[in-house]
Amino acid sequence: MAFFSPVIIGGKTLLPLDNLFSFSPWQSFAAQFGVRVPHNELLSDLILENYVWKGFIVEALNGRQLPLWNPYILAGQPFLAAGQHSALYPLSLLFYVLPLARAYGYYIVLQLLLAGLFMYFFARTIRLERFGAMVAAIAFIFSGFMVVSVVHPMIISAASWLPLLLAIVERLVRTQEEQTGGATPRPVSYIPWVGIGAVAMGLQFLAGHVEIAYYVILVTAFYAACRIGIYWWTTRSMVQAAKLALAVGLLIALGVGLAAVQVLPLLEVVTQNFRQESATYSQVISWAYPWRRMIAFFVPDFFGNPSHHSYVDVFSRQVVTELRNFRGEPISTIFWGIKNYVEGGSYVGLLPLLLTLVAVWKARNRYVWIFFSLAVVSLLFVFGTPLYAVLYYLLPGVKQLHSPFRWVFPYTVSVCVLGGSGASWLARRRVDSGGHSVQRM
Secondary structure (H helix, E strand, C coil), rough: CCCHHHHHHHCCCCCHHHHHHHCHHHHCCCCHCCCCCCCCHHHHHHHHHHHHHHHHHHHHHHHCCCCCCCCCCCCCECCCCHHHEEEEEEEEHHHHHHCCCHHHHHHHHHHHHHHHHHHHHHHHHCCCHHHHHHHHHHHHHHCCCHHHHHHHHHHHHHHHHHHHHHHHHHHHHHHHHHHHHCCCCCCCCCCHHHHHHHHHHHHHHHHHHHHHHHHHHHHHHHHHHHHHHHHHHCCCCCCHHHHHHHHHHHHHHHHHHCHHHHHHHHHHHHHCCCCCCCHHHHHHCCCCCCHHHHHHHCCCCCCCCCCCEEEEECCEEEEEEECCCCCCCCCCECCCCCCCCCCCCCCCCCHHHHHHHHHHHHCCCCCHHHHHHHHHHHHHCHHHHHHCHHHHHCCHHHHHHHHHHHHHHHHHHHHHHHHHHHHHHHHHHECCCCCCCEEEE
């Protein structure tokens, strides 16, 4: 609420309306309103696409119609089937009852709040201390990936549900572990957690970003495989491990079924859109992060920031606003990265990274190794190593995803959990008056 107070109580909007002055016909009026260059041209998608989609939905509903077809692009195209507008997502109700200019702020705050609550719930589910769980939740909410993605509300909407799904998988496995480890066997019912998980899975599909939804399924399946594998290794009970795997599979299947009203039309559209077989493997890999982009994982503005249109000369102590490149040509922004700032949003924070080292060095439990492995694999995908070929050639639909860099999302989740684990380990440590380290259970 404090971070977004200008758009909650300050009378401002998240919509970059000034970006319209870069395009006709508004460009003709730019000088009249004193607009030289947009504050951040990378935000334009929010006003050129998402805002228009939401306005079209509101217009259709006011006319008591379903927005099935968009007649305003060329000869028209499917609208509701495309799904990226998140028209059927429950939280999108805010856009239908509030003025659009104000709804975006409230929507983003509510979605980030859910993301933090779900991460906190997952961290507590894997038995992190409250302090560690809070660190994980705050790191997730304010990670570079989540903050720069507010210009794509459907991305953070889908991404927010992953921690809850991981928590539900953990609860399923924990239920079986507690039954197996008890003195007397008790009947185990997976139904409550499967039901809750199916609802969460369905909602993240309706959130409007099929690529992030794909990653959510893959990460959930990876975590389930690790936890079920650990359970089988410790109990040697193949039957119970198979039941857990079936429960997770049923959760995913029911979630897809609950979102079928959106998923089935989307599947038909996907097979006929321009991305089908439109890029080769070498082209897709070329859109991954270059290795020098690793610097931005530690210094997010090393390659500049497109929202900066001036700099402070430390020698003359003056603010320089007339920017020029090395040829002396005028430029409008301080940014020289090969990836744009939104796609390059990989910074999680120095403290979570340091706490990750603490977790790997000291905590070293099953959860640390699971998420450390996920972080490493995600980075290998992000930087376009040959490992990405496994996804490209073996998984359906991945050939249409021209963005290996978006594996920074699972990396971000992993670092947040690892950072929380490191903070939790520190929270358990106490030093007595004699200087001896003790462990608090």
